[in-house]
Amino acid sequence: MTDTPKRTPLYDLHVELGGKMVDFAGWEMPVQYPMGIMGEHTQCREKAGLFDVSHMGQVILRGENIAEKLETICPSAFTKLPVGKARYTVFTNENGGIMDDLIVTNAGDHFFLVVNASMRRQDIPHMAANLNGIDVIEIFDRALVAVQGPKAVDVVGALCPAAVDMKFMETIVADINGAVCRISRLGYTGEDGYEISIPDADAEAVTRAFLVHENCEPAGLGARDSLRLEAGLCLYGNDIDNDTSPIEASLNWAIPKRRREEGGFPGAARIQRELAEGVARKLVGIKPDGRAPARQGVEVQCANGHTIGAITSGGFSPTIGAPIAMGYVSTAHSAAGEKINLIIRGKAQPAEIVSLPFVQQNYKR
């Protein structure tokens, strides 16, 4: 990535708020504000945190039979996705690996998608090439802001009463502070909250209006990562990638019965085989016994000293006050309670397989 990093419409506001700016997937984004990663993390668990996620790719699909066509490149079901509802899915490759994960929303006369910032350049041509007769329109003039936490409903509701009664994975178009926004009740923290797509020109004013609320503070990418890890949510490029299948990643819930039986998506043979026969490795939660964080790439060994896998995401959990991690291990050693060793800087550190998530998800069902 040699291009000059891009800036979101909220760049000046981040700097004004004391955000420490870093290059992330080609974008200059705040990793933290003066409150610090732990403070921002706790703010989001207890009150509300506001994240700029404008680097993510927002895409509109227009045309006939969008749902059916999306099902040819994703293993999820969209034909019965009601208007105003969003769904998590993945693009699979011919080998049943994951090309990206994304949120698909039925917006009535079109579909609205949000894809990973780092995969925009892959996903847009991929859809354009494979969704025959569908216009794939990447949006370049809208910001995306996430307000997450138990008080998010108060923060967003104060400016948009219609948001209060929405349920998890519902989406509406509504006025906020005079701007026409798409508001979706979902997120990447395990908390209740919203992601709000805002026209660039209004993004700073709407964001400032949210931040006026006494329970809302800005939060950066650092807290976003520790929050999603506690919630057991996969990060593309770490926990899921072109080699890992949705079944290995325990994303079976994203593939409903009809799709499992019918197939008809890239890599269906592998995914159907794994569903029938089981997987050789699985994504699991890992809790080190000691204080040393186990980062991405750390080798996992069974009690007998054989390599059984590797950490894909790891760090410190502010909520638990101890390190946590996720990683792939051979299925024979994947049961919760299994004692393992993590090889950190050449030394075996004891740890245990645990069920995900580390911190209970708190969605508005």
Next chain:
Amino acid sequence: MTTYYSEDHEWITVDGDIATIGITKNAAEQLGEIVFIEQKEAGDDFAKGDEIGVIESVKAASEIYAPIDGEVIEVNGTLEDAPGSLNDSPEGDAWIYKVKVANAAQLEELMDLDGYKALIG
């Protein structure tokens, strides 16, 4: 007592042939909230440039490199259970090692406070 500074953002206060080593306030701020430290043990010898510990913040892991040759004579054991004190008092209570200086001439290769201030701008 004289205090020296290394390019790896350590401070070294020397009293006779005993040096106390820690990380600077600037280093602690750059690392962010510190959640873990791995230290060597009393009696361990090391040469300048050796890795003599690891500090992990919520963001990442950073090695501690020896600013001089020496031998660990005391480890600040309070840090293991309270690594956050490295953020609160990096140039005070949260010293990391007391070491026996093996080669005093190496101290002259380090910076004084003005030099360090110039380094961090």
